[in-house]
Amino acid sequence: MKEAAAPTRERLGIAASRGxxxxxxxxxxRRDIGFARxxxxxxxxxxxVARFExxxxxxxxxxxxxxxxxxxxRPELAILEAYVQLASDELLQREVSAQIRVHRRxxxxxVSAAVVELATRLFAVDDPYIRERGHDIEFVGRQIVRALLxxxxxxxxxxxxxxxxxxxxxxxxxxxxxxxxxAMMTMPVLxxxxxxxxxxxxxxxxxxxLGIPAVLxxxxxxxxxxxGQLLIVDGTRGAILLDxxxxxxxxxDRLSEGxxxxxxxxxxxxxEACVTADGERVELHANIGLEAEAPLALEHGAEGIGLYRTExxxxxxxxxxxxxxxxxxxxxxxxxxxGRPVTLRTFDLGGDKFVSSLPLPAELNPMLGLRAVRxxxxxxxxxxxxxxxxxxxxxxxxxxVLVPMVGxxxxxxxxxxxxxxxxxxxxxxxxxxxMRLALGAMIEVPASAxxxxxxxxxxxxxxxxxxxLVQYALAVDRGxxxxxxxxxxxxxxxxxxxxxxxxxxxxHDRPVSVCGEMASDPMGALLLAGLGVRSLSMEPxxxxxxxxxxxxxxxxxxxxxxxRALAMPRASDxxxxxxxxxxxxxxxxxxxSEASVSxSEASVSxSEASVS
Amino acid sequence: xxxTARGRFTIVNERGLHARAASxxxxxxxxxxxxxxxxxxxxxxxxxxxxxxxxxxxxxxxxWLDVEAVGERAAEAVEAxxxxxxxxxxxxx
Numbered sequence: 001m002k003e004a005a006a007p008t009r010e011r012l013g014i015a016a017s018r019g020x021x022x023x024x025x026x027x028x029x030r031r032d033i034g035f036a037r038x039x040x041x042x043x044x045x046x047x048x049v050a051r052f053e054x055x056x057x058x059x060x061x062x063x064x065x066x067x068x069x070x071x072x073x074r075p076e077l078a079i080l081e082a083y084v085q086l087a088s089d090e091l092l093q094r095e096v097s098a099q100i101r102v103h104r105r106x107x108x109x110x111v112s113a114a115v116v117e118l119a120t121r122l123f124a125v126d127d128p129y130i131r132e133r134g135h136d137i138e139f140v141g142r143q144i145v146r147a148l149l150x151x152x153x154x155x156x157x158x159x160x161x162x163x164x165x166x167x168x169x170x171x172x173x174x175x176x177x178x179x180x181x182x183a184m185m186t187m188p189v190l191x192x193x194x195x196x197x198x199x200x201x202x203x204x205x206x207x208x209x210l211g212i213p214a215v216l217x218x219x220x221x222x223x224x225x226x227x228g229q230l231l232i233v234d235g236t237r238g239a240i241l242l243d244x245x246x247x248x249x250x251x252x253d254r255l256s257e258g259x260x261x262x263x264x265x266x267x268x269x270x271x272e273a274c275v276t277a278d279g280e281r282v283e284l285h286a287n288i289g290l291e292a293e294a295p296l297a298l299e300h301g302a303e304g305i306g307l308y309r310t311e312x313x314x315x316x317x318x319x320x321x322x323x324x325x326x327x328x329x330x331x332x333x334x335x336x337x338x339g340r341p342v343t344l345r346t347f348d349l350g351g352d353k354f355v356s357s358l359p360l361p362a363e364l365n366p367m368l369g370l371r372a373v374r375x376x377x378x379x380x381x382x383x384x385x386x387x388x389x390x391x392x393x394x395x396x397x398x399x400x401v402l403v404p405m406v407g408x409x410x411x412x413x414x415x416x417x418x419x420x421x422x423x424x425x426x427x428x429x430x431x432x433x434x435m436r437l438a439l440g441a442m443i444e445v446p447a448s449a450x451x452x453x454x455x456x457x458x459x460x461x462x463x464x465x466x467x468x469l470v471q472y473a474l475a476v477d478r479g480x481x482x483x484x485x486x487x488x489x490x491x492x493x494x495x496x497x498x499x500x501x502x503x504x505x506x507x508h509d510r511p512v513s514v515c516g517e518m519a520s521d522p523m524g525a526l527l528l529a530g531l532g533v534r535s536l537s538m539e540p541x542x543x544x545x546x547x548x549x550x551x552x553x554x555x556x557x558x559x560x561x562x563x564r565a566l567a568m569p570r571a572s573d574x575x576x577x578x579x580x581x582x583x584x585x586x587x588x589x590x591x592x593s594e595a596s597v598s599x600s601e602a603s604v605s606x607s608e609a610s611v612s
Numbered sequence: 613x614x615x616t617a618r619g620r621f622t623i624v625n626e627r628g629l630h631a632r633a634a635s636x637x638x639x640x641x642x643x644x645x646x647x648x649x650x651x652x653x654x655x656x657x658x659x660x661x662x663x664x665x666x667x668x669x670x671x672x673x674x675x676w677l678d679v680e681a682v683g684e685r686a687a688e689a690v691e692a693x694x695x696x697x698x699x700x701x702x703x704x705x
Binding site for chain 2: 085086089090091092094118121122125127130133137
């Protein structure tokens with residue numbers, strides 16, 4: 001049995017987005033039971049207990065209505081009777097009452113906490129039947145909380161209130177959707193911390209794009225954070241500190257000020273081209289998910305958009321976006337980039353990205369299922385409309401089309417045929433458009449890395465998606481916290497696949513870019529440049545740092561180091577090699593703290609190598 | 613004046629204090645006005661009027677169960693629970 005140690009004020013999670021933030025917490029409960037954790041005064045206790053009791057009656061009444069409305073002999077209905085009994089269970093009532101009277105928590109919070117307490121005890125029992133009762137009590141608790149919310153606000157159903165932050169604050173949540181993260185753009189969110197999520201989850205990517213410090217994957221260690229509680233979020237180190245002392249607050253201020261100064265200095269060089277020490281050009285582009293991020297990309301010196309994640313248009317709505325809505329969004333980005341190329345990735349849905357506007361059947365292995373280009377080709381009318389919107393947007397500047405997760409030449413050919421039809425449709429409507437759009441294949445599956453030559457001849461360009469390539473090549477679920485240390489792009493197998501793609505691109509005279517996580521890590525970028533990649537795409541905030549890092553090394557040296565890395569047996573060897581070759585220089589040009597971060601990130605993702 | 617009654621019983625039915633047994637015990641206990649608490653080697657003093665409490669006892673066959681009742685009809689309650697336990701909670705076989 002693991003006994004909880006004395007609670008420390010520091011909690012460790014995954015460093016998802018660098019930077020330091022200090023502020024009061026705003027606590028959001030999980031999506032299925034959305035309420036604010038509220039502390040109550042002594043005089044409110046009786047009223048909260050009464051609210052709880054009334055909610056139990058309401059929940060029981062709704063189960064009884066269901067029972068009365070159907071043929072009562074169906075065995076699965078017995079569970080409803082059990083729920084009715086559980087809801088008025090004396091142990092639950094005592095626990096909730098204690099939560100209200102002793103811990104001074106409002107009824108919703110009290111029920112939620114009591115259920116966690118009871119379910120934890122039930123889950124600890126070495127008996128599958130009794131563990132199952134843990135799930136029952138969780139369900140019953142949620143229904144009681146719903147009943148509480150229904151009487152409080154008049155609205156019941158499930159979805160959490162959309163994120164609303166009025167005062168500068170740190171958002172604490174079980175998990176945040178990319179849409180939540182996107183909503184933060186217009187709100188005074190200082191930072192965020194979540195129980196779930198990993199460095200490569202889309203929420204983390206959005207956080208980095210927005211430059212908001214974030215620590216994810218903290219697990220239940222943040223379940224006791226109360227609203228208004230002051231905390232420091234150290235997104236660089238992957239730690240949060242509760243109730244900081246004055247000294248700790250001063251130190252955080254100094255760190256965040258230092259990071260700001262370095263950022264300013266690097267951004268000041270945004271107009272300068274990215275070149276290696278001997279003058280070889282490497283293009284730096286931005287990954288964005290929202291039209292509103294385009295100015296952010298320009299501000300950080302992006303030469304174009306290397307990856308526009310169009311799937312965000314499908315999020316948080318009931319039906320897929322119309323052609324017109326898509327066209328507006330695409331044209332908006334193209335216009336904002338003012339002549340710079342914009343790569344639109346066709347909607348990358350399915351797998352770990354599900355949206356209500358495109359319901360998909362449940363799968364046992366969604367990452368190996370109907371996702372990305374497979375899903376697109378299964379819904380050709382939807383893809384065609386999508387491509388028509390892209391073709392129309394090309395009236396305003398250079399548009400490239402990128403197809404995610406291509407696994408075969410046939411898939412790319414099928415999309416090409418639809419793109420041709422999209423051109424015909426646009427021409428038939430006499431709408432302006434470019435003569436031709438470059439069509440690219442995203443290399444994310446080991447199979448496509450191995451037939452990169454064939455794909456290169458069928459495509460106009462190739463783009464390596466390092467996150468998914470790592471996941472598929474190493475058979476590591478990128479959302480799994482326990483496997484996060486295995487998901488490293490520095491694994492020699494991944495490097496070999498990438499080298500194969502770069503070589504195929506050169507042989508067929510097709511540009512090869514990298515648009516995954518790896519490109520935004522200074523060490524990763526140096527290695528990629530050494531492998532011969534001349535175009536990198538990353539979250540806007542990373543561009544200045546990568547530019548500064550690439551300027552420290554000459555192309556010949558980069559090539560030598562990459563060649564040695566390819567021959568290494570272990571990811572940790574590759575990381576050690578990179579650190580030895582470039583560590584000092586990179587540290588000199590970035591800030592000391594920034595460089596040590598990228599080194600530690602590399603070592604964390606490579607293995608459990610010791611970090612200085 | 614509040615009477616206190618105690619008893620120790622051995623669980624003899626095949627499946628121990630499981631779903632059906634637990635809810636029968638709770639239903640019986642709830643029919644008495646007195647406070648009834650249960651203890652065994654796993655848990656001390658859970659209320660006999662909570663299915664969850666009874667489940668947390670994880671009373672397996674062959675283990676003992678302490679029953680303590682305080683208040684009106686305490687002795688009667690302990691005796692009734694003892695009978696229920698001895699009757700294998702009406703379990704077949």
